[in-house]
Amino acid sequence: xxxxxxxxxxIPVLLFGGSAFAQATKxxxxxxxxxxxxxxxxxxxxxxxxYLGEAMGVATNSKGHIFVYTRSANTRLFEFDQNGKYVREIxxxxxxxxxxxxxxxxSEDNIWAVDEGTNMVLKFNPAGRIVMVLGHRPDxxxxxxxxxxxxxxxxxxxxxxxxxxxxxxxxxxIFVSDGYINHRVVKYDKNGRFLKQIGSEKxxxxxxxxxxxxGIAVDxxxxxxxxxxxxxxxxxxxxxxxxxxxxxxxxxSWTVCISPGPHQYLFTSNSNPNGNPPGSWDISGEIYKMELxxxxxxxxxxxxxxxxxxxxxHMMDCRNPNEIIVAEIESWRVQKLILKPQxxxxxxxxx
Amino acid sequence: MRHNLQVILAAALLSGISAIAQSSVPEISFxxxxxPLKFPTNIHLGEVAGVATNSRGDIFVYTRTGHPTIxxxxxxxxxxxxxxxxxxxxxxxxxxxxxxxxxGFLVAQQVRIDSQDNIWVVDQMSSMVIKFDPNGxxxxxxxxxxxxxxxxxxxxxxxxxxxxxxxRGGALPGAGQxxxxxxxxxxxxxxxxxxIYVxxxxxxxxxxxxxxxxxxxxxxGSRGSENxxxxxxxGIAVDxxxxxxxxxxxxxRxxxxxxxxxxxxxxxxxxxxxxxxxxxxxxxYIYSSNSNPPENIDADGEIYKMELxxxxxxKFGKAxxxxxxxxxxxxxxxxxxSELMVGEIGNWRVQKLTLHSN
Numbered sequence: 284x285x286x287x288x289x290x291x292x293x294i295p296v297l298l299f300g301g302s303a304f305a306q307a308t309k310x311x312x313x314x315x316x317x318x319x320x321x322x323x324x325x326x327x328x329x330x331x332x333x334y335l336g337e338a339m340g341v342a343t344n345s346k347g348h349i350f351v352y353t354r355s356a357n358t359r360l361f362e363f364d365q366n367g368k369y370v371r372e373i374x375x376x377x378x379x380x381x382x383x384x385x386x387x388x389x390s391e392d393n394i395w396a397v398d399e400g401t402n403m404v405l406k407f408n409p410a411g412r413i414v415m416v417l418g419h420r421p422d423x424x425x426x427x428x429x430x431x432x433x434x435x436x437x438x439x440x441x442x443x444x445x446x447x448x449x450x451x452x453x454x455x456x457i458f459v460s461d462g463y464i465n466h467r468v469v470k471y472d473k474n475g476r477f478l479k480q481i482g483s484e485k486x487x488x489x490x491x492x493x494x495x496x497x498g499i500a501v502d503x504x505x506x507x508x509x510x511x512x513x514x515x516x517x518x519x520x521x522x523x524x525x526x527x528x529x530x531x532x533x534x535x536s537w538t539v540c541i542s543p544g545p546h547q548y549l550f551t552s553n554s555n556p557n558g559n560p561p562g563s564w565d566i567s568g569e570i571y572k573m574e575l576x577x578x579x580x581x582x583x584x585x586x587x588x589x590x591x592x593x594x595x596x597h598m599m600d601c602r603n604p605n606e607i608i609v610a611e612i613e614s615w616r617v618q619k620l621i622l623k624p625q626x627x628x629x630x631x632x633x634x
Numbered sequence: 635m636r637h638n639l640q641v642i643l644a645a646a647l648l649s650g651i652s653a654i655a656q657s658s659v660p661e662i663s664f665x666x667x668x669x670p671l672k673f674p675t676n677i678h679l680g681e682v683a684g685v686a687t688n689s690r691g692d693i694f695v696y697t698r699t700g701h702p703t704i705x706x707x708x709x710x711x712x713x714x715x716x717x718x719x720x721x722x723x724x725x726x727x728x729x730x731x732x733x734x735x736x737x738g739f740l741v742a743q744q745v746r747i748d749s750q751d752n753i754w755v756v757d758q759m760s761s762m763v764i765k766f767d768p769n770g771x772x773x774x775x776x777x778x779x780x781x782x783x784x785x786x787x788x789x790x791x792x793x794x795x796x797x798x799x800x801x802r803g804g805a806l807p808g809a810g811q812x813x814x815x816x817x818x819x820x821x822x823x824x825x826x827x828x829x830i831y832v833x834x835x836x837x838x839x840x841x842x843x844x845x846x847x848x849x850x851x852x853x854x855g856s857r858g859s860e861n862x863x864x865x866x867x868x869g870i871a872v873d874x875x876x877x878x879x880x881x882x883x884x885x886x887r888x889x890x891x892x893x894x895x896x897x898x899x900x901x902x903x904x905x906x907x908x909x910x911x912x913x914x915x916x917x918x919y920i921y922s923s924n925s926n927p928p929e930n931i932d933a934d935g936e937i938y939k940m941e942l943x944x945x946x947x948x949k950f951g952k953a954x955x956x957x958x959x960x961x962x963x964x965x966x967x968x969x970x971x972s973e974l975m976v977g978e979i980g981n982w983r984v985q986k987l988t989l990h991s992n
Contacts, residue, residue, distance in 0.1 A: 371675075372676075374678060375675075375676045375678075376676065377680060378680025378697075379680070381700075381701070411675065412669075413982060415955055415981075416982055419928035419929065419980065422741070423701040423716060423740070424741055424759055440929070440930065440932070441930060441931055442928070474955055474956050475955040476954070476955075
C-alpha cells in the first residue's frame with residue numbers, strides 16, 4: 284500500500300539485483316532428453332473485471348483446486364477449481380499482502396502465502412482465514428528505514444528479510460527460504476517456534492551458504508531442497524539442515540517442487556532472467572525433471588512470450604508429475620502443462 | 635515498537651533481580667478462546683493494536699490492516715488509510731465498521747470505551763485521539779494529523795524520539811509540549827469527572843490532561859528514568875479514586891500519579907509494562923502485560939494481576955503463537971476481573987481469556 288515509497292525502494296533493488304541476475308546461466312547438463320508437452324488452452328477462467336498481474340505463486344490442494352498469488356494493483360490471492368473455474372478471493376486486503384512471492388498448500392490443505400513486501404509468511408486454513416503468521420511486518424512509522432535493502436544484521440530468529448518460499452516436512456516443521464535480504468533457510472516447529480537456521484544474513488557461495496535462496500521443497504524423508512538461485516545451484520540438506528548434496532548442473536534454480544507419492548520427482552526451473560538480455564532465450568528458460576538424487580530425467584519448455592513457452596517461470600506445482608502448473612512473472616500468466624514423458628527420447632539420462 | 639522493545643530487552647538483561655522476584659509469583663490458571671470473533675469473508679484482522687468492550691459486552695477492535703498509502707505525484711507525501719475499527723457483539727458476531735476512511739486512521743495504536751460507551755481511538759501515526767459516540771459519530775478530536783509526512787522518516791538520533799515523524803514544527807521534541815500536539819501517542823483514559831489523560835507516547839514523553847470538553851489542562855513528564863519521567867509511556871489507566879497509572883515500559887515500571895500529575899509511587903518487578911487495564915467495581919485490580927518484542931517469542935509475554943497497591947496477585951501466559959500464548963500483547967480489556975480480551979500485535983488476533991481462581 285505504501286505506493287509512494289515502494290517505487291523508491293523496490294525498483295532500486297530490482298535494478299540492482301536485476302543487473303546481478305540479468306545474465307542467463309546455461310546449464311552444464313547437456314544432451315538432456317526433451318519431454319514433449321502441451322499447454323492446456325484457456326486454462327484459468329476469470330470473471331469479467333478480474334485480471335492476473337505478475338503470476339508469482341501457484342499451488343494446488345488435495346482436490347486439485349488452484350491457488351494463484353499475484354501482483355496486481357494490490358497483491359491478491361485467488362482460488363480456482365480443478366477445471367480452472369474461478370472460486371473466490373482469499374485474504375482480500377489483509378495486512379500481510381503487499382508484494383506477492385509464493386503460495387504453497389500443505390498436506391492438510393492449509394494455504395501459505397509468502398510476501399516479500401511485508402516480510403511475512405501467512406498460514407490460511409482451508410476456509411481462508413489466517414491462523415498463523417511468521418515474521419513481523421516493519422511498523423509503518425519505521426518502515427522506510429527498516430525496509431532498506433541493507434542486510435538484516437544479525438538475522439533475527441523471528442524477523443524475515445524478504446522471504447521467498449515455504450515448505451514442510453511430515454511432522455509439520457516449517458522451512459522458510461529467507462530470502463533477498465537474509466540468505467538463509469530457517470526451520471520452525473509446527474507451532475512457529477524457531478529451531479535452527481542454515482546460512483546467515485550474508486550471501487556466500489560456499490556450501491551451506493546462499494545467494495538468494497529463492498525456492499524450497501521437502502521430500503517425504505524430510506530432506507530439504509533449496510533453490511540457491513544466484514549461486515546457480517540447488518543445495519540439498521537433511522532434515523536437521525545438515526548438508527547432503529549440491530546439484531550445480533541445472534543452471535539457475537529459480538524454483539523447485541517435488542511430486543508426492545512413492546516415487547517422488549524433483550522439478551527445477553532455469554528460468555530466463557528478467558529483462559531478457561540478448562541471447563538469454565537461447566540458453567535458459569527450461570524446466571528439469573529429476574530424481575531426488577539429482578539424476579536428470581528430462582527437460583521441457585523454453586523461453587518465449589508465446590503460449591506454451593515460458594517467460595520467467597517463478598513457481599511450479601507438481602502434485603501430479605505429469606501435469607505441471609507454472610506461474611510466469613513476465614507473461615502475467617498461469618499455464619497447465621501436460622507432459623508426455625513416455626514419448627521422451629530415452630537417450631542417456633544425465634547425472 | 636521495535637525500538638521500544640529493544641530498550642525493553644536491554645533493560646531486561648540488566649535486571650536479573652526482578653527475574654528472581656518474579657519466580658515466586660503464583661501462576662493463574664486460565665483458558666482461552668483464540669478465535670472469539672466471526673468475520674465476513676473479506677475482512678481480516680491485521681496486527682491487533684487495540685481491543686475494548688462496552689457496557690453491553692460489544693467488542694471493538696482497532697487493527698492495522700495495511701501500511702498507510704502515500705500519494706504519488708503530489709508535492710508533498712500525503713498519508714491515507716492503513717487501519718480500521720470494527721465492532722462485534724458479545725457473541726463475537728460482526729456488527730459493523732466504524733470510521734471508514736477516517737482522516738485519522740493510519741497506524742492503529744489503541745481503542746478504549748469510556749463509561750458512557752463512547753469509543754476512543756488512539757492513532758500512532760496521525761497522532762490523534764478520536765472520540766466516537768456510541769452511534770459511531772465523531773464527537774471530539776484531540777491533536778492534529780500532520781498535513782504531510784516526512785519521508786524517509788528522520789533517523790532516531792535526529793529527532794530525540796524513536797524513529798519518529800516530522801510534526802508541524804519539524805524535529806520531534808524529546809520532552810513534552812504544553813499543547814495537544816501529540817507525537818505518536820499510545821493510550822487514553824478518563825477519571826470519574828471525565829477528565830481525559832493521554833499517554834504521549836513514543837515521540838513525546840509525557841502525560842497530557844484535558845478536561846471533559848477537550849480543553850488542554852496541563853501535561854507532565856519528560857524523557858528519562860527519574861520519578862515523573864518516562865521512557866515510552868505505552869499505556870495508561872485511571873482508578874476509581876482518580877489515580878493515574880502509567881505503563882512506563884522502557885523503564886520497566888508502572889508509575890502512579892494523582893490527577894494533577896504528582897508522583898505517588900511506582901510498581902516494579904512486573905517486566906516492561908506495554909498494556910495495562912484496571913477492573914471496575916468496588917475492589918479494583920490492575921492487569922499489565924510484559925509483552926515480548928516481535929522478534930523474540932522465546933521469552934517474556936506474561937500478564938500480571940495486581941492490587942492497586944502494586945502487590946502482585948499472580949501471573950499467566952507466555953510468549954508464543956498457540957492459544958494461551960501471547961504475541962506482543964498491545965491491549966488488555968478487563969471490564970470483568972475473570973474475563974479478559976487481549977489484542978496481539980504478533981499474532982493478528984484477539985483472545986478471550988477466562989481466568990480461574992486458584
